[in-house]
Amino acid sequence: MSTKKRISLSVNGKLLEGEAEPRTSLADFLRDDLALIGTHIGCEHGVCGACTIMMDGQAVRSCLTLAVQAEGTELMTVEGLLDENHQLHPIQEAFIEEHGLQCGFCTPGFLMSTFELLEKNPSPSDDDIKEALGGNLCRCTGYQSIIKSVRLAAQKLQSANTAS
Amino acid sequence: MKPAPFDYVVPETAEEAVSCLQKYEDDGIEATVLAGGQSFVPLLNMRMARPDVVVDLRKLKTLKYIREEDGVIAIGAMTTKREVEESELIQQRQPLFHASTLEIGHLQIRSRGTVGGSMAQADPAAEYPAVALALGMEMKILGTDGERIVPADEFFITYLTTEIDSTELLTEVRVPVLAEGTGWSFQELARRHGDFAIVGGAVTLRLDGGVCTDPHIVLFGVGATPVRMTAAESAISGQAPSAELFAQAGEQGAAELESPMADVHASAEYRRHLAKVIIKRCLLEATERAGGSVS
Ligand SMILES: Cc1cc2nc3c(=O)[nH]c(=O)nc-3n(C[C@H](O)[C@H](O)[C@H](O)COP(=O)(O)OP(=O)(O)OC[C@H]3O[C@@H](n4cnc5c(N)ncnc54)[C@H](O)[C@@H]3O)c2cc1C
Numbered sequence: 377m378s379t380k381k382r383i384s385l386s387v388n389g390k391l392l393e394g395e396a397e398p399r400t401s402l403a404d405f406l407r408d409d410l411a412l413i414g415t416h417i418g419c420e421h422g423v424c425g426a427c428t429i430m431m432d433g434q435a436v437r438s439c440l441t442l443a444v445q446a447e448g449t450e451l452m453t454v455e456g457l458l459d460e461n462h463q464l465h466p467i468q469e470a471f472i473e474e475h476g477l478q479c480g481f482c483t484p485g486f487l488m489s490t491f492e493l494l495e496k497n498p499s500p501s502d503d504d505i506k507e508a509l510g511g512n513l514c515r516c517t518g519y520q521s522i523i524k525s526v527r528l529a530a531q532k533l534q535s536a537n538t539a540s
Numbered sequence: 541m542k543p544a545p546f547d548y549v550v551p552e553t554a555e556e557a558v559s560c561l562q563k564y565e566d567d568g569i570e571a572t573v574l575a576g577g578q579s580f581v582p583l584l585n586m587r588m589a590r591p592d593v594v595v596d597l598r599k600l601k602t603l604k605y606i607r608e609e610d611g612v613i614a615i616g617a618m619t620t621k622r623e624v625e626e627s628e629l630i631q632q633r634q635p636l637f638h639a640s641t642l643e644i645g646h647l648q649i650r651s652r653g654t655v656g657g658s659m660a661q662a663d664p665a666a667e668y669p670a671v672a673l674a675l676g677m678e679m680k681i682l683g684t685d686g687e688r689i690v691p692a693d694e695f696f697i698t699y700l701t702t703e704i705d706s707t708e709l710l711t712e713v714r715v716p717v718l719a720e721g722t723g724w725s726f727q728e729l730a731r732r733h734g735d736f737a738i739v740g741g742a743v744t745l746r747l748d749g750g751v752c753t754d755p756h757i758v759l760f761g762v763g764a765t766p767v768r769m770t771a772a773e774s775a776i777s778g779q780a781p782s783a784e785l786f787a788q789a790g791e792q793g794a795a796e797l798e799s800p801m802a803d804v805h806a807s808a809e810y811r812r813h814l815a816k817v818i819i820k821r822c823l824l825e826a827t828e829r830a831g832g833s834v835s
Binding site for chain 1: 541542543544545546547548550574577578581582584585586594596598622645646647648649651652732733734
């Protein structure tokens with residue numbers, strides 16, 4: 377029963393292999409086996425959004441995905457936002473500048489939901505932002521500073537794109 | 541909040557999945573199918589489900605499709621809600637189904653949650669079962685003896701229970717396209733956008749010679765399954781649309797509800813009140829979309 381299964385997948389551009397029991401969530405696998413502890417685990421039933429990561433180009437809940445289901449997929453976690461020189465991503469810079477976090481527990485999930493939003497929609501309206509982040513809970517900020525952070529992140533990414 | 545141990549198999553085809561399920565059943569082993577996991581994994585995490593074996597459908601790429609054939613949009617059970625949401629075919633040919641998809645949870649849930657999973661889960665507050673009933677969808681079910689087709693009004697039995705046997709697989713959901721001239725509405729009331737609805741409604745109707753014809757009024761969140769509101773439908777059939785008529789239909793609908801659910805989200809009385817509000821709003825909107833105006 378429940379013998380470990382081999383899992384090969386790509387995380388933040390690197391091909392990795394590991395082993396997990398079928399019951400291990402992808403969130404636990406990332407944290408405990410791959411030592412990627414940036415992904416946080418909050419409610420473990422999909423409601424809080426802290427564990428949000430990118431899977432094959434879409435934001436998903438890593439607490440509601442089994443590690444074995446991630447076989448052959450391409451993941452990006454919050455660690456993947458850093459560039460090769462370990463510089464923060466413009467989205468992260470924007471969250472710092474606009475105080476988009478206080479305790480920071482929910483932040484990895486907000487960053488990943490924002491990442492998908494801005495990839496698909498570089499100049500979102502406030503409604504688009506609220507829709508995209510509606511599945512992420514924050515207990516500190518009252519959300520206004522998060523919305524401002526996303527607006528600023530969009531500007532930063534757009535000016536980076538026009539500069540390059 | 542960690543699942544109890546279970547064994548895990550990943551069949552390559554739908555037929556293989558079904559014969560796996562049959563074998564487990566014959567051997568007295570409890571096996572559960574896993575699709576997108578957005579309802580089932582929470583149950584595993586909370587140990588409300590403790591199957592011996594999980595049969596993961598993730599390799600069944602042949603059950604991932606959206607295509608129109610003879611006035612019906614056939615959707616493979618493993619198609620995600622994101623794929624429905626992004627489908628131009630569905631947006632154009634079945635706008636009611638499309639609109640209801642956008643109300644399901646959050647984008648991050650719709651990335652993985654499947655069409656088949658929502659039908660099979662049969663949550664009384666879920667959008668898809670209600671839309672299935674309102675539009676007269678059909679469910680294609682595969683067993684070791686072959687396929688059968690079950691209409692929506694026979695498919696949903698009670699809370700979290702459908703016609704699908706523990707040895708069967710839902711393979712396809714068949715959605716009739718919205719006929720030209722049909723007005724529709726999908727509305728729900730929830731505490732926050734993305735939450736399960738407290739009460740919601742899915743409505744279609746037509747206007748012929750200035751009167752309402754062929755109304756389909758379905759509410760969800762009010763009982764063990766979605767409910768077709770037949771008294772409200774009779775109240776408007778053959779009548780000219782008016783705000784007064786629709787308010788009356790709301791009253792009749794609310795009276796028709798036997799005993800609306802009561803839970804932490806809302807009392808039975810509040811749900812009865814919302815039923816009235818939703819029926820009226822849906823009828824007004826559907827009439828407008830059918831090209832009519834309301835006196
Ligand atoms: C935070 C959150 C919010 C949500 N909000 C909503 C909402 O507002 N409205 C809503 O409707 N849903 C909501 N959901 C549930 C979500 O839509 C689920 O995706 C859906 O109910 C089940 O689909 P799934 O593919 O994830 O199925 P799973 O969770 O994998 O399976 C659900 C059940 O169906 C069975 N099953 C799945 N596929 C098949 C098949 N092909 N044949 C036979 N049996 C099958 C499984 O065995 C299991 O019992 C929410 C979920 C979360 C976590």
